Amino acid sequence: MNTIKVEIDTSEYGADDFANYRIDNYWLDEKLDELYPNKFYGGTIPTLLFGMEIPEEEKVVKKRILPEIDKTVICPILMCPDDLDFSCTLIVAEIQNCGTTIKWNRIGIDKTTESDPENVGSKVKWFQKMDKLEFDKHEYLKMLTDFEKYYKTDKENWEQRNTEFQKNLLDKK
Template sequence: MHHRIHAAYHQAKFSRSRCAWLFIDDVPIEEWLNNHLEYPDLDLNGLSLMWLLDEEEDALAQRRFAPAEDGTSTPVPLLVCGDDMDFDCFVLMTEQVIDGETLHWRRFGLSVSSGLEVGITTRWDAENRSISFPLAEFREALEDFYRLMKACEK
């Protein structure tokens, strides 16, 4: 079963204003993950593609989110601590796998490594909670996200 993913404006709980955001099945990503994973208060965390204070960490998040080649696996930082907005605090990771025309988030866990090594060492959940998206829809959601983000900056 494929889930839907798209980009739109959203005001996260920790934010003072609306900004570009990703949604899964029409629910903001942090709220969707909070409802489907067993981590407390995920809905208080921020999307790693937004507001990372370190430019190198920001670039790393964008590179890891971008779908790689078919048959590859990439550790992707999804959510970060809304107070710190960096990779040195809480970072929820997913293993992003490309399988033909489908992008899977195979498993979730917490990064044990920090900074530019985020996700290199990850404490993966014992329970596998994979979710899948049509690859073309995921790419379109990322393109829309970056377009909305640029519009916010003006």
């Protein structure tokens, strides 16, 4: 059984620290970068964070990250931090809900060309060097709850900064 949790990671690109997947004591993006060097998988960020540019894409992630029992779905789990959408580097997982465990049977790079967010995962190049992952469902649910807490905090911080920015713009007029 693998472990999964949320921990704060330091960005290698000068951006703010962020909540990231910690699996078996490694960062998922760094593990992919180690297995597939020069593909720019290191530095991708979780799709569960606040800031996705397209609301319909965010809905797809939230709908698929925890499939119904005995169902399997393809869910975006990591994305490019520059674009914050499905248009750039997008890492997906084939997620299966087995009742007491959640399996990420395969992880790969999305190659879908259709722009409809519902089609994401229809074409995937699966990573052969990445092993199947299996998580205790309670631990998986805690990970999702932790991401939701960071999402809310990041959203509140953004709204505060945006309000202050708008106020400063008005004050300058």
